[in-house]
Amino acid sequence: MIKYKISLITLSAILLFILYQALLPVEIIGVHKPGKTLAVVIVKNFPLTRVGKISWWKQHQRQLQEKHPFINSPENHIILFLQTEYKKDSGTDQDSDLLCFKDMPGDVNCVSKENRPLLIWHYPDGHTEYETENFFQRFLRHF
Template identity: 35%
Template sequence: MKTKIKKNLYTLLLVAVGIFGYFIWLSLRPVEIVAVHQDGNSSDVLVKNFPFTDKGKMSWWLKNKNMFKDKYNIPQPEKDGNFTVIFWLFGDGYKETDGYDRLCFDDMHPPLNCIDKNRVFSANHSRNMGISFNTSRGIYRMKKNGQIAKDKAE
């Protein structure tokens, strides 16, 4: 009986280590920027391998925001400083419009100029609210001292 329990425990431990290793591998993959689409002060960035956690997403943006300015000239704020940068998972690539719920880009010629809407993160700036980050788990605001706190209104 004890041998069977040990065997089951070893199997369970092996599966747990495998799952843990898989998630570590997923989190260490670099973010791939597939495309950037600009429309006024709003930018859409299509990505693969985006960080899972809210903290990871915000840290990644803060670490790479200068690269976006240098390489893609985004964000392009309005005169009052307002801008929005939205990150979308690229998923299965560009698709034809479904006439309903796909995000289509005017800077590309149809028919393959749309993606499935899978928004994972956005960074915003407004004169009144400052810098905020939107994730599926809530809204975070950057304080003047650089600290980030989850919006209590959520």
């Protein structure tokens, strides 16, 4: 009976967490153009599922393009979404995986490249591919 209650509480907590994450609006922290063919979008509260990520992009693509015209420019072939916060590069080996942006003033202008929930590839022939990473892939990578 106790195992049943513990399982029920655990399952309820997981479902509440997923519901909570699904109801949070996506927040765009920043948009950068670090290279000729790359745009980087820093987000918070990105959808958890592949379908949710791609549909969010399709619904908000025009809004992003209005504010940042380089997002869907012909020479931009990759749009990388990173779910992270800005950090300061301390210059150590631990910070070697950081992506720093020269278009930002100050020292807190770098982000970790680890949590990439969505990567969009636009090919010159017109087709688009989506690469997604979910919560469980990120979790399992640490084992």
